[in-house]
Amino acid sequence: MGDILFRVQSLSKYYQMGEVTVKALEDVSFEVEKGEFIVILGPSGSGKSTLLNIIGGMDTPTRGSVVFNGEKITNFTDKELTMYRRYKIGFVFQFYNLIATLTARENVELVAEITRSTADIDEIMEAVGLYDRMDHFPSQMSGGEQQRVAIARAVAKNPQILLCDEPTGALDFETGINILKVLKDVNVKYKNTVMVITHNSPIAQMADRVIKMRSGTITEIIKNESPLAPERIVW
Amino acid sequence: MKKLNLRLFRMIKKTKGQYVAVLSIIITGIFIFTAVSNSAVNLRNTLDDYYDATNFADIFVTAAALPERLERELEGHDNIRQADVRLALDAKLITGDEDERVNVRAVSVDSKENKINELFVKKGRRTIKEKEIMVIDQFALARELDVGDEIDLNIRGRKFRFNISAIVSSPEYVYLMENEQTLLPDYEKFGVVFIEEEYLRRISGSGLFNEVVIRVNNQDDLDETKDYLEEYLKRYGVMRVIDRDEQLSNSMLNEEIRGLETVSRSIPVLFLIFAGIMLSVMLSRIIKKDRTSIGVLKAVGFLDGELITHYLKYAATVGILGGLLGAVIGTLASGAMTKIYLEFFNIPMLTVQVYYERLFVSVILSTIFCLLSGFWGIRAILRINPAESMRPETPKQGKKIILEDFKLFWNKLTFSWRMVFRNIFREKKKFLLIGAAASISCSLMIMTMWMSETMDVIYVGHYSEFMKMDYNVGFKGFKDEGVLNEIKKYINYEHMEGRVELPFEIENGRHSKIVNVIGLEKNTRFYDFRDKKGNKLSVPAEGILISSNLAKVLKASEGDRIFLKSFIPGREGEYVTVKGVIEQSLGINGYMNIDYINKKFLDKGIINGVFISSDDKIKAKLVNINEIMSTQSREDMQNIFEEFTGLIVAFMGTMVIFSGMLGFVILYAMTLMSINERTLEFSSLRVMGFTKIEIFKMLIKENSVMSVIGILAGIPLGKLLVEYVGLTFNTDIYTFHGSVSTKNIFIAIILTIIFIISAQLMTYVKINRLDFMQALKSRIT
Structure with missing residues (x-):
């Protein structure tokens, strides 16, 4: 067994909606090893986004803890959480969420600046296949290109884990496969841990481990002995 | 350049219309402050140096x-x-x-x-x-x-x-x-x-x-x-x-300098307040629009403080740039303004300085002001949660607006008018600002119209209604009443009354003032004395009538005993009773019965001047009478006033432009903001087949409702302003009173409407350039 990056212990998150208590997560526990490619699979409302938000330091649990590299992030203050997101986490969102008034390259440089990362932006842009398009603004790019910029942005700060929330959710099949290839390449090339959450079950075939969720709980954790290459996945 | 700064620069570029609008208000406010206050200081320093x-x-x-x-x-x-x-x-x-x-x-x-x-x-x-x-x-x-x-x-x-x-x-x-x-x-x-x-x-x-x-x-x-x-x-x-x-x-000269100081303190504050409100609204809308971006920036590790600083830089650039430009232009203008003043007053020396500390203070003041209003606008950043910001904002709960309860009114509205009212109630702050802008513009216009009218009223009223003589003849020293018979030989006249005009230091407790007191015949035909309520007062047999500005200086009222200290050698002074306070637009005086003043301070039958009503050209006829010191006709005074109307017209023009600009700029900026925020809505309407003109009309309807309400509110506000200015600018020379005429209110409204319509027409250019396909396509970014 490799080094543990994350330890999620008895995590629960409840929301109060009027008189009803919604249990978004209920007693979730698992671990993530460094360098792993994890897919969290589940239908809408299964709690996977809530889980990702808590792991990413964007939300706090009602109960339980998340230990990252030996530090209990669930005890962090707001500022510590921000620093944690700044230096340790790379996010990739379903709708890319690029800064519209910055070019592709500038979007990547923006995060490199705050993390004082020494990453070679040209090399990263090359790696995501956007070297020729890096001076374009988001509005001048396709959805797939924007998502690749979002990945480059996440990778540029050399995070310890990439958290990807439905990264192919807004893309067509072919573009989606391309994005998965980029994520896999990043995982291999930069040794980043990658966690992808999706409702699209074929994607789980490329994961080292699959965590299946339903109604806020983990239903199954599957270790994949022979992950498929992204280009062989079909949906 | 840091990427966030680059983003800021592009944000300014993208919102340049609104940015320039708010900047221009700041520049104007600081310009007026610097130009007028520097002129006051220059004038004061020049005068001190000269003295x-x-x-x-x-x-x-x-x-x-x-x-x-x-x-x-x-x-x-x-x-x-x-x-x-x-x-x-x-x-x-x-x-x-x-x-x-x-x-x-x-x-x-x-x-x-x-x-x-x-x-x-x-x-x-x-x-x-x-x-x-x-x-x-x-x-x-x-x-x-x-x-x-x-x-x-x-x-x-x-x-x-x-x-x-x-x-x-x-x-x-x-x-x-x-x-x-x-x-x-x-x-x-x-x-x-x-x-x-x-x-x-x-x-x-x-x-x-x-x-x-x-x-x-x-x-x-x-x-x-x-x-x-x-x-x-x-x-x-x-x-x-x-x-x-x-x-x-x-x-x-001191009155003039004090007037400048009052202007430099009041009008710029009004401009800065509006600029501040506008900046705050603008930034709050930008934050609302940038909600997801702010969430993303927070998600990737930006601190609240860093993001607040980022958006505050927008406000700071307005403050620094506005303060600097306003102060520099103001300083340059103050040099020219001081020169005009010095030429007008004929001071041979000129002390014009660049007051670097004032430049600095102007920039600091406007920056702090913009930062505070900016912070008020962007404080919502603190509440943005990165996780929530990724999800589309929950639409506001649709609810009835209060107008819908007035069924009779609501049911008569067409569908498009109902939309207009719903939009107004949905964006209350923005529309309140438009209303306030129209209201302030209208009230400033009313004040400007009133000032020009009131100067006219003061002079014409004073020389034809208050004083009714055609000529005021002054003698060299005191004469016996018999001198009137000599004058009568030379001229044709309708009526003639001898008068005494004497300077006194009038004291009421520790308050005192040197003024001329005029002794008049009991039933004088040459003065129409009225109290504040407009009641006619006649010259009392004993006691004194005093002008309202004198009553104010002396803190005296009817029934008080005041001391008249005489400058006539051998005559100490006497206590007299205030028998009434009269309204007088020009000058500061007391009025007594001629027999009473003579009894107290001179001798019976003494006069030192005469009032005459006559169609005769008496100036030429009296020119050789040696006892006569001066002959002043009503036309003389009105002619002198005519020469000063040039200054008044220039002042009026400037005020009308500034007042209109305020309304114009705010309405223009707010409409631009509406168009930017509702690009998707308008694009959808265009796709559905609405013409550009129809969309433009919709916007105009929304703005017009608030502008009309603003203008209506501007009328009482204007009247209040007139009252305030009347009180503030009263001097020994002028007493502003009287109300604004309906005609002037009407002119003020028309001028405000012209500025508002101009602002609306300017925004049509933006609607015309609206690329609705691009707007719909960029929905996903």
């Missing part, structure tokens, strides 16, 4: 007869540094025109240099011999007199010819007025000339002097020194002891 250079007197004494040795006597007093006796008398300039009466004040000067109130030579030489004369430059300019010219003066009934040796300025006559009652300078009809002391004494037949000017050691003991002088000079028939603050020219 220093010419050793301007601290105390001015008028008496019946003063010996030359008095200088030495007075200089023995602890607080008197210098004293200079002189002879000042009223003379007439003999012109070719027999109808024309031109009064001059002939003042004696030392042959080489005055130790106090030295003259500033603008042309010619300062040394003066007998038969030479130095002429004050406003008068010389108005009468086209130059060095080397000869002029004839009638001094005490004899004609003397003088050669002009110099054109000069005097610190005592910067604001050249004959007396307090003149109200406005008339350079062609009144001037000051300076004649060598010994020569003037000789030709006037007077061996003695009648004035002494004094410099003191310690200003703090000025009142004690004045008291000492009044007591000490009784033996010489002291008439009047005044200090520099009461000196006519200096007090007029």
